[in-house]
Amino acid sequence: MMKLAMRIWFVAALLGACSVPAAKARGADWKVEHDAGWNAYKAGLLDEAERRLRVAENEAKAFGENDPRRATTLDHLAWVLSSEGRNAEAEPLAKAALAIREKALGAEHADVIRSLNTLASVYDAAGRSAEARATYARCLAAAEKVHGPENPNVAAVLDNLATVDHVLGNFPEAEASYKRALAIREKTAGGQPIDLAPTLFNLGSLYVDQEKYAEAEPLLKRALAIREQVLGAEHPDVAASLESLGWLYASQGKPAAGEPLLKKALALYELDLGKDHPHVACCSSKLGRVCLSQDHQDEAVACCKRAVGIFERTGGDPLEVAAAFEDYAAVLRKSGDNAEAEKLEARAKSLRDSLKSPDAAKN
Numbered sequence: 001m002m003k004l005a006m007r008i009w010f011v012a013a014l015l016g017a018c019s020v021p022a023a024k025a026r027g028a029d030w031k032v033e034h035d036a037g038w039n040a041y042k043a044g045l046l047d048e049a050e051r052r053l054r055v056a057e058n059e060a061k062a063f064g065e066n067d068p069r070r071a072t073t074l075d076h077l078a079w080v081l082s083s084e085g086r087n088a089e090a091e092p093l094a095k096a097a098l099a100i101r102e103k104a105l106g107a108e109h110a111d112v113i114r115s116l117n118t119l120a121s122v123y124d125a126a127g128r129s130a131e132a133r134a135t136y137a138r139c140l141a142a143a144e145k146v147h148g149p150e151n152p153n154v155a156a157v158l159d160n161l162a163t164v165d166h167v168l169g170n171f172p173e174a175e176a177s178y179k180r181a182l183a184i185r186e187k188t189a190g191g192q193p194i195d196l197a198p199t200l201f202n203l204g205s206l207y208v209d210q211e212k213y214a215e216a217e218p219l220l221k222r223a224l225a226i227r228e229q230v231l232g233a234e235h236p237d238v239a240a241s242l243e244s245l246g247w248l249y250a251s252q253g254k255p256a257a258g259e260p261l262l263k264k265a266l267a268l269y270e271l272d273l274g275k276d277h278p279h280v281a282c283c284s285s286k287l288g289r290v291c292l293s294q295d296h297q298d299e300a301v302a303c304c305k306r307a308v309g310i311f312e313r314t315g316g317d318p319l320e321v322a323a324a325f326e327d328y329a330a331v332l333r334k335s336g337d338n339a340e341a342e343k344l345e346a347r348a349k350s351l352r353d354s355l356k357s358p359d360a361a362k363n
Contacts, residue, residue, distance in 0.1 A: 158181035
C-alpha cells in the first residue's frame with residue numbers, strides 16, 4: 001500500500017503571506033474580518049475562518065470586483081473550503097483569485113504564484129493529479145523567474161510538484177524534485193531545521209514505496225528527530241513520522257518493530273485530530289495489516305473495519321480510501337469471508353478507475 005507523501009498545504013508558511021495592500025478607511029472592516037478569518041484558519045478553526053472570510057469578501061466588493069484585496073480573500077477562502085473537503089466550492093474561488101491577480105499584476109508576480117499554488121493544491125486534494133501537476137509546473141516556472149532557482153519558495157513548489165509525481169507513479173521525476181528541494185533547503189534553512197523535515201519525510205516515503213528501505217530509513221529517522229526536537233513529542237507531524245517509520249519496518253518484514261510505532265502514531269492522531277480524522281483512518285488501516293501479518297486476526301479486523309467506517313462517514317483522498325478497502329478485504333479473506341472481500345475490492349477498483357477516467361476531473 002502506497003504511503004502518500006505529505007502535501008504542503010499551508011502556503012502562507014512556505015510561500016510567504018499574500019500581499020495585502022493597506023486598507024483605506026472604508027476598507028477597515030474588510031481588513032479586520034480578513035485577518036481574523038485567516039488567523040482562525042491557521043489555528044484550525046475552520047468554521048470561524050469561513051464565516052469571517054465570507055464577510056471580508058463581501059466587504060472587499062466595495063473596492064471593485066477586480067481589486068487584489070478581493071483576490072487575497074478569495075484565495076484564502078479557497079484554502080479553508082479545501083481543508084474541509086469542499087473542493088468543488090474552493091475551485092471557482094481559486095480560479096477567480098488567479099484571474100484577478102493575473103489581470104492586475106501580470107503573469108510573473110509573487111501573488112500570481114500563490115494563486116497557482118492554491119489552485120494546484122485544490123486539484124490535488126480533489127484527487128485530480130494530472131491537473132494538479134500541470135498547475136504546479138506553471139507555478140514552478142513562475143517561481144524560478146520571480147524568486148530565482150535556489151529560493152526556499154521554489155523548494156516549496158518542488159515539494160508539492162514531487163508529491164503529485166509520487167502519486168502518479170512518476171518516481172524518477174518525484175525523486176529529482178525532492179532532491180533538488182532538499183538541496184535548496186539544506187543551503188537556506190539556517191537556524192530553521194524544521195524546514196527540512198517535510199522534504200526528508202517525503203523523499204523517505206518515496207523510497208519506501210520503491211522498496212529502497214536502506215535509503216528511506218535515515219531520511220525518515222532524521223525527519224522524526226527534527227520534529228520531536230522542534231515541535232514536541234505530541235505534534236501530529238511527529239505522528240506522521242512515526243507512522244511512516246513504522247510502515248517502513250513492517251514493509252521490511254519486521255512487523256513487531258513497526259507495530260508499536262503505528263500504535264503510538266494512532267494515539268497521537270486521535271489526541272490531536274479526533275477519532276474520525278482521515279489520518280486516523282489511514283494509520284488504523286496500516287495497523288490492521290501489520291496485525292494481520294502477525295496473525296492477530298481480531299485486532300486486524302477491528303482496525304481495518306474502523307478505517308473503512310471513518311472514510312465512509314467523512315470521505316477522504318480517493319487513493320487512501322481505496323487502500324483502506326483493499327486492506328480490509330485482505331483481512332476478510334484471511335478469515336474466509338470472500339464475499340465481503342470481493343465487494344470491498346470492487347469498490348476500491350471503482351475508485352481507482354474513476355481517477356483514470358477522462359471524466360474524473362469533473363467529479
